[in-house]
Amino acid sequence: MTVNQVLCPDCGRPPGIGRDTCAACGASLDPITRAAAAASQAPGRASLLADLPFDAPNDAAGWLVAIGGLVATVGFLLPWAPNVIGSAGIGGYVDRWGLATISHLPVFLAVLIVALLALIPSRVPTWLMSGLVPILLGGLLVGLAWPYLVGGLGTGIGLLADAVAAVALVVGGSLRLAPWRHGSEKAPVL
Numbered sequence: 444m445t446v447n448q449v450l451c452p453d454c455g456r457p458p459g460i461g462r463d464t465c466a467a468c469g470a471s472l473d474p475i476t477r478a479a480a481a482a483s484q485a486p487g488r489a490s491l492l493a494d495l496p497f498d499a500p501n502d503a504a505g506w507l508v509a510i511g512g513l514v515a516t517v518g519f520l521l522p523w524a525p526n527v528i529g530s531a532g533i534g535g536y537v538d539r540w541g542l543a544t545i546s547h548l549p550v551f552l553a554v555l556i557v558a559l560l561a562l563i564p565s566r567v568p569t570w571l572m573s574g575l576v577p578i579l580l581g582g583l584l585v586g587l588a589w590p591y592l593v594g595g596l597g598t599g600i601g602l603l604a605d606a607v608a609a610v611a612l613v614v615g616g617s618l619r620l621a622p623w624r625h626g627s628e629k630a631p632v633l
Contacts, residue, residue, distance in 0.1 A: 498564045500573075505561060507615025508577045512558025515584060515608035519551045521601030524591050541601045550587065553580055554608070574619035581612030 451458045454468040500506045519541035529544030541547055557580060560572045588606045591598050 496564060497562050500561060502618075504615045504618035505573055507611045507618065508573045509558055509561035511577065511581070511608040511611030511615055512554050512561060514611065515554040515580075515605050516551065516558055518601040518604035518608060519547060519554075521604060522599035523602040523605075524597040524599055526596065528590065528596070539599065541605065547587065550580070550583055554584070554612075557612070570620060574616050577612040577616035577619075581609040581616065584609035584612070 450456060451465040451468060454465060456465065456467040458464075459466040500509055521541065522536070522539040523541045523543070525539060527539060527541070527543040529546055530538040531543070537543060542551060553576075557572060557577055560567055565572070584605050588602055588609065590596055591602050592606060
């Protein structure tokens with residue numbers, strides 16, 4: 444028996460799809476029970492994404508980490524500046540985006556992993572993947588963006604997205620590690 448299967452209130456057995464009375468005991472079923480039975484037992488009624496293992500965050504800290512990680516991931520695929528430090532050439536589109544230099548690839552992969560772990564259930568401790576690591580990655584993203592933002596190298600939409608994502612990662616990670624100060628029973632174990 445599935446979790447969503449509707450049972451007859453009188454006998455506790457499945458009433459059958461589209462029936463006005465229970466097939467087992469003959470009890471009259473109200474329209475709401477009939478509709479619920481039809482919806483839960485009809486094939487193809489599950490949503491398209493029902494089998495995917497995604498688990499939305501339950502709090503603001505988790506959402507900030509997930510959104511910050513996704514925005515940072517996309518930001519690396521957008522233009523950062525007219526000339527990215529460490530890029531091979533000058534002037535082409537690929538030489539302006541966040542992944543123009545190979546040194547940004549590990550940071551790109553790290554933010555992608557943090558974003559996925561914020562959305563997919565795993566055995567990794569929450570304080571680590573939604574707390575400490577996002578704070579460190581946010582600081583690293585600020586360090587990567589700093590020369591462009593204040594050094595006069597120019598900015599692009601990808602760099603601005605990564606700068607905003609860095610703030611979201613730091614704030615989300617800080618909120619994840621800070622709730623014990625505001626009335627929780629115990630501090631997180633670091």
